[in-house]
Amino acid sequence: MTSLPENLETIAVDRPVEHVARISLVARAMTPAFFDELPRAVAALDDDPGTRAVVVTGADGRFSYGLDLMAAAGSLGPVLGDPTAANREAFLRHLRGLQASITAVADCRTPVVAAVQGWCVGGGVDLITAADIRVASADAVFSVREVRMAMVADLGSLQRLVGIVGDGHLRELALTGDDVDAAEAQRIGLVNRVYATPDELAGAAVELASRIAANSPLVTRGVKDVLDAERGPRVEAGLRYVAAWNAAFLPSADLQEAFTAFAEKRKPQFG
Template identity: 60%
Template sequence: MTQHAWKAFTVEIKDHVAQVTLTGPGKGNAMGPDFWDELAPLFGELDADPEVRAVVLAGEGKHFSFGLDLQAMAPAMAPVLADKAQAAPRTDFHGVIRKMQNAITAVADCRKPTVAAVQGWCIGGAVDLISAADIRYASADAKFSVREVKVAMVADVGTLARLPRIIGDGHLRELALTGKDIDAARAEKIGLVNDVFADAEAALAAAHETAAAIAANPPLVVQGVKQVLDHTRKPAVDDSLRYVAAWNSAFLPSEDLGEAIAAVFQKRAPEFKGR
């Protein structure tokens, strides 16, 4: 694997297992421009590296990730949020969404299975990310939230496309329509995570143990198993992603979105009016 000075990640490879760790630079490993620029090429290199047979995905510090870095990503969203935005800014924004979708899809499409280890908060875009992993573990303090609805957005980079096959339609609708937080015990009960461990260290150790077990198997057969499992799911996921990208390009701009973003920065409850 070519050596890079990644800005949003660190990468360590040992015994055929790569650990990819989210490092920010936003608070709580929030997903800003560097994250979205680097995720696809990073997993593309892991996919192409014959020395890598499995990947562990982790977050640095107390939290896995706070999700989308709204402040850092504001410049990419500003043109389409302008009053009376026309076709050109909406087309550009559609491209931004598709780029973000492709970044998460690079994790799902990587032929090397990915095991996520989650501690602390896993919010919004971070749920999109772990939904693209093959296996998910959590520490007992982990908390999950499909929170886009709380900031007047339709989740558009993978959660709504991938979670139905992971947790089922009813559980997904509950999370996506309420934006509620759930703890690790609830996440395990509904199948969002495979197992819960006492702390972050134990969850990460379990992820490495599973990745090592995968790496010990014939690599081409492992890749074949993953590709067969993904074969029927992928067309539906791709169709969902294309649809939501078009939907948000057309309908994301709203007074409610502006109110939601203002409320976040002002640390107050938003007042939505359906405009």
């Protein structure tokens, strides 16, 4: 197996069966360290000839609570306090870097299965939409939560979900920020299958990855390449657009109110 980056703090990597690697999200939320470690781990596995399928899963009863809001507030601080062109351009570069971290999963030549238990919020949904296949346990809950934080989701959900759940379901998810349980997620096509317990999910995800890994690696990579020929350029164009939109309009009184309300544990009041 190709050596992995050392001293990973936010993810863990193991090999449950031959030819299958598993990435577990150790951190509850997506910190700056997570966005650095994820693409490095994915690249190492993608370069490993012994890895023919990858499972991405959570830990401690949840998948991911999404972006670390305190860290996000730090990155937004300069542009909120002084919304000059230079600060907005710096934020645009920062946002494009976060997008690239999630896109590393979508660009992985090796097939990726996302196994979701518990909460999968915001950036967590961005991540699973970058996977090839999604499965869940019955306790899974999904939310494109950004709209409730006065943000336009900008790490890939708006671009990739349209090819997964369809335009109508995507708009409902993105415009309401509602929580969606596993049964509803399966009904709209967000996940392929739902398993009764997290243990059943874990076994089923590895078994599914093993069935993929039993096929020709050249051909499974070819299938991904052909399927992504249309989606890839469309998603990239959408990511560039939303990054520019958020760099221009994300700093707002509504965003400040959303972060204040979050810190005060109350419902925001938008103007």
